[in-house]
Amino acid sequence: MLDVSALIPAVLAKLDKLPSGHALDLRTYKRNRSVIIRKQDEDSFLFLENGFYQDRLTVPGDKVKKTLKKMLRKEFPRSRKVRVYELGPWDEETSEPPKLKTL
Numbered sequence: 475m476l477d478v479s480a481l482i483p484a485v486l487a488k489l490d491k492l493p494s495g496h497a498l499d500l501r502t503y504k505r506n507r508s509v510i511i512r513k514q515d516e517d518s519f520l521f522l523e524n525g526f527y528q529d530r531l532t533v534p535g536d537k538v539k540k541t542l543k544k545m546l547r548k549e550f551p552r553s554r555k556v557r558v559y560e561l562g563p564w565d566e567e568t569s570e571p572p573k574l575k576t577l
Contacts, residue, residue, distance in 0.1 A: 475503070475555045482542060485558065489513060489538065497564040500546075501557040507549050511542075512564060522566070525549040 476484055481500075488498060489511065497512040507525025514520055517535040523545060533541045550556060 475557050478546070478550070478554055478556060481546070481556050481558075482539065485511070485542060486539060488558070488560070489519070492560075495563050495565070497561040499557075499559040499561055500550075501559070502550055502553050503555045503557065505557065509545050509549055510561070510564075511538075512566070520566070521545060523549060 485498065485500070492498065492513045494513055494515050497510055500509045500511070501507065502525075510522040510524070512520040512522070514532070519533050519535065519538055521529075521531045521533060521541060523529040523531075526549060531541065546556075
């Protein structure tokens, strides 16, 4: 779990090291809302939003920080802690959504 103030630099560092086709899952403390970020290639990312809104965006590498800030404000407005999971190789069409512990 990461504090919201340290989340954006930590996620951007993880995305730089992530191989193509792998994904990160960002969830609230209660695990009821999520944002999945999949690295499609070196300069393209897929954002899947599942919470207050259901949305999917393909974003170039230079717009990732701005999109991430916008989604965090929208999906996690009052959260102080965010869970970050590395999903490994993940394909939206063939893989089912990750089964994580629910409360």
